[in-house]
Amino acid sequence: MKSTLKIFSLACLLGTLGFASCSKEDSLGETRIDLTPERKTELDNWIDKNYLETYNMQVFYRWDQYKVDMNRYLTPPRVDRVQPTLEVVKAIWLDSYEKIAGEMFVKETAAKELVLVGSVNSNTNGTVTLGVAEQGVRISLFELNKLDTKNRSQVEQFIHTIQHEYVHILNMKWPFDEGAFLKITPGSYRADWQNASNAEANSLGFISAYSRSAPGEDFAEMVATMLQDVEKYNAMVDAIPSEFGRSKIREKEAYAVSYYKNSMGIDLYELCKIAKSQTDMVVNK
């Protein structure tokens, strides 16, 4: 009886599946999606060659609402600003790291997406955001429409932003000991950093007012300021009236140098020299 029941059940199951499988099935036919290849301009081809094929990095300069914060009033860059900016970014940021750490290092660590925004990114507290690093894979850069690539101070400020954001990405791959770093100048971090001056920050052992916003930002600001122009950095630190401020900044500098050496095998001072030389080349081109 048992086996009869099992056979009956199995037969029912197979029979029904068999009927179902016999049901008519139309051909899927041709796709209804427009598969026309995306049109590429000369600029797109240049970007493909110098960013996508070289670093596996996609550059977004045409507006895509899903790549930006729609709560902000932001705009795409003018197209004539894109290639000059990307040439600066490549020469000072990517080529500098490639020269000291090799092509593979850059390929493995650089952001996979670079989003270019033409306008200022204004915050409600009156400050502006110059760049954002997101999820370790995307860097967004703002104010492209205002960038004069022959103006040294503008280029340095722009590169400062991208170096700052890149440090955040490196910190995600090689975390630094925030607790230990925090102890260098404990108690002087503040959320309303914009309400205090750079001079006050310097006297407390911070390289800029923004450094006081959080230890991670402090660390990124230290490295970015050194990479912006190491000679100006040294002159600025040496000119700080407060002995306390100077010594604390130098302590943070030593921490950053050690982090670069121990985590990535990079001599930060050497990288600073290369970045400076690359900046000279770009602005004097």
Add this chain to the structure above:
Amino acid sequence: MKKRLIKSFIALGLVLSLGACQGDNFENKFEENSTERLEKRKLELSNELTSAVDGWKMTYFTDDSQLGGFTYLFKFVDGYNVTMISDFDPYLGYDWSGNPLVPDTSEYSIALGSTVSLLFSQGTYIHLLGDSEVLPNVKNPNGTFKFAGKGYKGDFQYLYYGFDSEGINFKSNRDKIDIKFERATAEDWSDLRLNRVMMDVVASKKTLFTIENGETMTYNFKYTKTTRYATVLSADRTMSVNENGGIGVGFTPTSIKVSPAIEFEDGSSVSELVLDGNRFVGEANGNTVIIQ
């Protein structure tokens, strides 16, 4: 035994019910599937945009509770490029933004988001309306800028809602504000510079009258150039022409457009006033609005 019999019937029931899902004879609500409909819609918009020999004109009221209208002329050269000029001239000091009356060409695309949309994808004059650094010079009582972080609140991606004999209907992507593209003429392109003359004329006006059923109401009219917005209030400041207490003002070479439209009890409304002598006059169904 009984349990196994029950299990067998449950199994049979399950399989039969799955088999019953094979049916394919449901009734389609549309003749085409969603992909086909969207592709068709994109093509429809693209064809419409490029069909206008002299392009399109738009007066965009980005927020008519506090800002006016900004006129743009667009010519969609092909499936990728658009040339535009504008009467919105916020001098920024950027070398490219000094004179929006000089035609500028950039890319556009027909994008897909919540629906088919027109996207001005590369920076040009239209983006000055959405640039947070381009601010109307208006401050709050505490000294901060009223439009900080928002600029003129303009959008440059417009959701497509079809077209009719009067033009193409859009809504702005961010604030869902109605936008109409009307077919432009060659004169529109040559005469856009005259909008600036109208701006100066309207700035000198002080009074707005509404005449409805023979009864005249008088309001103080105070236009602010930087916002293109005019407050419209009775002398005792208790009455206005709408709940906003004012109207956004846009320009043509010979008239002004107002938004929200000034409505009358019979349901008619005035949204355009033509310069007649030294006053602007608009009429609807025997009702009149005069600004002088």
